[in-house]
Amino acid sequence: MDILSILFYLVASVIILSSIALIVVNNTVHAALLLVLIFFNSAILWLMLQAEFLAIVLVLVYVGAVLVLFLFVIMLLDIQVKKNISKKMYLLFSVFISLIMFIELYMVIFYHDFASIQKEITISELGNTYDIGLSLFTNYIFSFEVTAFILLVAIIAAIAINLNVKQRSLKQNPGKQVLESKESRLKILKDEEL
Amino acid sequence: MITMTHYLVFSLLLFCISIAGIFINRKNILLLLMSIELMLLSVNTNFIVFSHFSNDITGQVFVFFILAVAAAESAIGLAIIVALYRVKNSIEINLINKLKG
Incomplete structure (x- = not known):
């Protein structure tokens, strides 16, 4: 067994064990920290597959931004840790479903000849980041711009959902003024009604 | 020697x-939400494995897009959770029945 195999088995077993711990632990903070561990180990795995750029992006963007966001939300919400009252039936059901999926997909993996699509692995002279950039800015430039737009939409949506505007100062609302009609302000009363 | 099958079984x-x-x-x-992130991670690993072993950079470009969309998705999801907490004072799923669906 060479050093890369040992590293693969170590990293993969850490990821699998901590993901099992993530789904059975009740404490949300512990789950978020386990997710950090899983993402770090996945970054190591991606480095072993020579995807350096994406490994760094995973650590910087995911661990640095998304999981910190998770931790912030957990901190802000003050959730009391409740005992998971999932019935035993649900646990059995979930294990059953995932076992069926595992067996089916395992058969697909083992009876498919993946060796036929494997090619000679060449290490790019220019580097992984250069290759991704070249592909991104030539063939996939439109998708790249759409992604930028999606991120803009996400920013605006996240702010708009949580923005509650309080009126602190007295100011005129021109739209409301224009929409105002005579009937809404003036009411003509007859003599008998007075 | 670690082959493609090892990585596929792992993911x-x-x-x-x-x-x-x-x-x-x-x-x-x-x-x-964390389980969904985990599923996306395994799918991304699959993409990178195929990209590596078939010597094609396109899979990694796709992972880049998935990462961006997943980040947007979890940001909006967490914003909805915060807004929900403000209305309901709890985030239990069985209490989310405002729309009476």
């Missing part, structure tokens, strides 16, 4: 565990 295991996680933690919406 398959991760995917099945996170499927089970969605069933087990159906009371806690934050853990549900």
Whole structure:
């Protein structure tokens, strides 16, 4: 067994064990920290597959931004840790479903000849980041711009959902003024009604 | 020697565990979101494995897009959770019935 195999088995077993711990632990903070561990180990795995750029992006963007966001939300919400009252039936059901999926997909993996699509692995002279950039800015430039737009939409949506505007100062609302009609302000009363 | 099958079985295991996680933690919406992140991670690993072994950079470009969309998705999801907490004072899933669906 060479050093890369040992590293693969170590990293993969850490990821699998901590993901099992993530789904059975009740404490949300512990789950978020386990997710950090899983993402770090996945970054190591991606480095072993020579995807350096994406490994760094995973650590910087995911661990640095998304999981910190998770931790912030957990901190802000003050959730009391409740005992998971999932019935035993649900646990059995979930294990059953995932076992069926595992067996089916395992058969697909083992009876498919993946060796036929494997090619000679060449290490790019220019580097992984250069290759991704070249592909991104030539063939996939439109998708790249759409992604930028999606991120803009996400920013605006996240702010708009949580923005509650309080009126602190007295100011005129021109739209409301224009929409105002005579009937809404003036009411003509007859003599008998007075 | 680590072959393609090793990596594929690994990401398959991760995917099945996170499927089970969605069933087990159906009371806690934050853990549900984390299980979805885990599923996306296993799918991304699959993409990178195929990209590496077929010597094609396109798979990694796709992972880049998936990462961006997943980040947007979890940001909006967490914003919805915060807004929900403000209205309901709790984030339990069985209390989310405002729309009476």
